[in-house]
Amino acid sequence: MLAPWDAPAPEAGPASRPNAAGLCRAELGSLLTDLGEPGWRGKQVFSGLLRQRWTRWEQFTHLSKALRTRLEAEVDLAWPSIVQSQPSADGSTKHVFELLDGRQIEGVHMPYEDRVTLCLSSQVGCAMGCTFCATGQMGIIRNLTAAEIVGQVVAMLNHQGHAEGRPINLVFMGMGEPLHNFDNLMAAFETLTDPEGLAIPPRRITVSTSGLVSGIDRLGACTRRPRLALSLNGTTDAHRSAIMPVNRVWNLEALAAALGRFPLQSGERITLEYVLLKGVTDGLEDGRRLVAFARRFPAKVNLIPFNPHEGSGFEPPEEARISALCRLLSEADIPVSVRRSRGQDVAGACGQLVRQPRRGS
Numbered sequence: 001m002l003a004p005w006d007a008p009a010p011e012a013g014p015a016s017r018p019n020a021a022g023l024c025r026a027e028l029g030s031l032l033t034d035l036g037e038p039g040w041r042g043k044q045v046f047s048g049l050l051r052q053r054w055t056r057w058e059q060f061t062h063l064s065k066a067l068r069t070r071l072e073a074e075v076d077l078a079w080p081s082i083v084q085s086q087p088s089a090d091g092s093t094k095h096v097f098e099l100l101d102g103r104q105i106e107g108v109h110m111p112y113e114d115r116v117t118l119c120l121s122s123q124v125g126c127a128m129g130c131t132f133c134a135t136g137q138m139g140i141i142r143n144l145t146a147a148e149i150v151g152q153v154v155a156m157l158n159h160q161g162h163a164e165g166r167p168i169n170l171v172f173m174g175m176g177e178p179l180h181n182f183d184n185l186m187a188a189f190e191t192l193t194d195p196e197g198l199a200i201p202p203r204r205i206t207v208s209t210s211g212l213v214s215g216i217d218r219l220g221a222c223t224r225r226p227r228l229a230l231s232l233n234g235t236t237d238a239h240r241s242a243i244m245p246v247n248r249v250w251n252l253e254a255l256a257a258a259l260g261r262f263p264l265q266s267g268e269r270i271t272l273e274y275v276l277l278k279g280v281t282d283g284l285e286d287g288r289r290l291v292a293f294a295r296r297f298p299a300k301v302n303l304i305p306f307n308p309h310e311g312s313g314f315e316p317p318e319e320a321r322i323s324a325l326c327r328l329l330s331e332a333d334i335p336v337s338v339r340r341s342r343g344q345d346v347a348g349a350c351g352q353l354v355r356q357p358r359r360g361s
């Protein structure tokens, strides 16, 4: 039987007018050629969009007045619109974006002293069906386009007033399974790392997967690629399969093998995310098995206390248990951090603000 993630996720419907926002340099080149302009104008428009982050054609003063008027008349410049922003006491802001077809996704802006980290969505909903995850309960609605992925970054930076030169980290830990939307993800990666635009270094971009081994192998074969994080969340096949259906297809052994053959650069580690569900994944035995798993390749562990949401049936772990597991890992020399869910007071992890129809409804 085919699993829901074996079928490609639906793509966005065709737009009625061309939209320049989020296109890559080559696409802008052809858009401009179609308007009878030389292709290199695409580069000028690209840097206006991604480096200056201009939002209106009249700001493109390095183009002729005639061309600006033409663009105004024929080409949209519409970034995903932020329809809800919830600042949290910890300084982070959770945003709900509305896409052109009315679908909603979430992203989080997290400022730190030395950088800003943006948490991005890759799909509307998700096909993977993890039982503890609000997005998983929606089912898959559609892939985000590369432009919509890039658009979340630009819209959040514009909304928050980003200072030029401040390092940006991107994590694909919002809604969706990024490796189930591989082509659009990698197209967005090219645009976001393009030196003529935001020029985000690839090592500052992390893609988190639930364990789609086919996608992990594809990513490993790319010469330019983001870093990899795996949502482990279970240390025996029985436990992991109970909360992550993907484990029934690619079990822990298959995952360890895929991570073992993933070609790492020197100093690079794979992040193992581990959600702590009280009484389900937070046992000390789990901690010991987690150590054994993490020793099989260069890894670091990120413990994530469960972020409760209505009707999930799971609870967050006790503080004492979080510290005990943290100690256990660091005593085993596994680099470990605890993700204090930013934005917890504003409905927490991604997928919890947006309300979409549930699967089957």
Ligand code: SAH
Residues within 6 Å of the ligand: 126, 132, 133, 134, 172, 173, 174, 175, 176, 177, 178, 208, 209, 210, 230, 231, 233, 273, 274, 275, 304, 305, 306, 307, 308, 309, 349
């Ligand atoms: N689909 C990808 C990326 C998005 S989910 C993946 O699963 O890796 C990002 C992370 O959030 C994953 O590690 C997932 O296990 C975790 N997560 C999902 N729901 C959560 C919740 N309610 N509380 C804490 N972490 C959660």
Ligand code: SF4
Residues within 6 Å of the ligand: 126, 127, 128, 129, 130, 133, 134, 135, 136, 137, 174, 175, 176, 177, 209, 210, 231
């Ligand atoms: Fe999808 Fe990740 Fe949620 Fe699982 S945890 S349902 S893969 S978004």
